[in-house]
Amino acid sequence: MKKNSENDIDLIVSIRGGDHTQFRVLVDKYKDLSFSLACSILKNEHDAEDALQEAFIKVFKRIHTFQFSSSFSTWLYKIVYNTCLTKLQSLNRNHHLASLYNNSSNNIIEYSTPFHEINSKEQKVLVNKILELMHNEESLLLRLFYLAELSILEIKDITGFKESKIKVTLHRARKSFLHILQNEKENQLI
Amino acid sequence: MNEKEFKETISKGIKSPSANFTDTLMATISSTPRVAPLANKKTFRILVLSCAALLVLSLFIPLPNFHFFQYSIAASPVIMPIICLSFICIILFHLYDINSKLQDLPKHPMVS
Numbered sequence: 001m002k003k004n005s006e007n008d009i010d011l012i013v014s015i016r017g018g019d020h021t022q023f024r025v026l027v028d029k030y031k032d033l034s035f036s037l038a039c040s041i042l043k044n045e046h047d048a049e050d051a052l053q054e055a056f057i058k059v060f061k062r063i064h065t066f067q068f069s070s071s072f073s074t075w076l077y078k079i080v081y082n083t084c085l086t087k088l089q090s091l092n093r094n095h096h097l098a099s100l101y102n103n104s105s106n107n108i109i110e111y112s113t114p115f116h117e118i119n120s121k122e123q124k125v126l127v128n129k130i131l132e133l134m135h136n137e138e139s140l141l142l143r144l145f146y147l148a149e150l151s152i153l154e155i156k157d158i159t160g161f162k163e164s165k166i167k168v169t170l171h172r173a174r175k176s177f178l179h180i181l182q183n184e185k186e187n188q189l190i
Numbered sequence: 191m192n193e194k195e196f197k198e199t200i201s202k203g204i205k206s207p208s209a210n211f212t213d214t215l216m217a218t219i220s221s222t223p224r225v226a227p228l229a230n231k232k233t234f235r236i237l238v239l240s241c242a243a244l245l246v247l248s249l250f251i252p253l254p255n256f257h258f259f260q261y262s263i264a265a266s267p268v269i270m271p272i273i274c275l276s277f278i279c280i281i282l283f284h285l286y287d288i289n290s291k292l293q294d295l296p297k298h299p300m301v302s
Contacts, residue, residue, distance in 0.1 A: 027212050032205065036205045128203050128205060
């Protein structure tokens with residue numbers, strides 16, 4: 001992790017020094033995780049990709065203002081998070097998200113074998129489907145905590161949520177994820 | 191499901207944007223970086239000209255005395271030219287900085 005940060009610092013110094021091709025390396029390194037986070041918030045891959053483009057352009061324009069006090073990933077995810085929220089507001093998707101969340105338990109995930117027995121590609125589809133069905137805050141926090149491996153304090157810095165809220169939402173998100181997975185297992189038995 | 195298994199499961203939930211995402215982004219970025227410095231350069235040039243005009247004026251027109259209650263404060267005639275010269279130096283330094291950054295930028299640095 002520390003070595004990763006050092007690599008990021010080297011890349012940022014190169015970009016600041018005028019070697020802008022290094023920005024491609026940074027984009028390639030963080031695009032998947034950032035895209036997953038954007039999908040958690042926007043629940044639509046096309047919108048998520050648009051938001052991510054905007055976010056990376058902001059990062060490029062503001063890279064000279066980056067203070068090395070925090071890690072680059074935290075700074076980037078904060079920009080991605082804020083850009084997605086702005087995009088969400090402009091799309092006025094809140095109503096749609098709420099309806100998605102309310103209907104999540106009614107959705108049937110069509111898999112006929114236990115989770116650990118299906119192949120990794122199907123597992124990936126299933127996990128993404130479950131995360132998509134979850135509330136955007138819950139799936140976002142799960143991805144930040146488990147996928148990006150950020151601490152509670154770093155998540156607090158990115159989202160602006162209180163520590164207690166993050167812990168409670170993470171706990172609820174774990175339960176929610178397992179509940180939907182359990183539903184899927186029960187569906188197989190019927 | 192324990193914490194480790196849960197983490198492994200969630201780690202399968204990573205998504206990737208479209209294959210040409212990076213190329214599109216780099217192409218977009220490559221057309222923007224020169225705009226801001228050029229705009230700044232124009233602003234700084236106007237500032238330098240304004241300060242130079244103020245410097246010339248300050249050589250001929252002295253600052254009036256300030257009246258503060260029963261006191262009268264007279265400014266030295268060299269104060270304004272010194273301030274103007276300082277401003278010109280700062281602005282020229284920024285202009286030099288922008289010029290050197292513009293020289294560093296290749297025409298299309300992002301697209302490989």
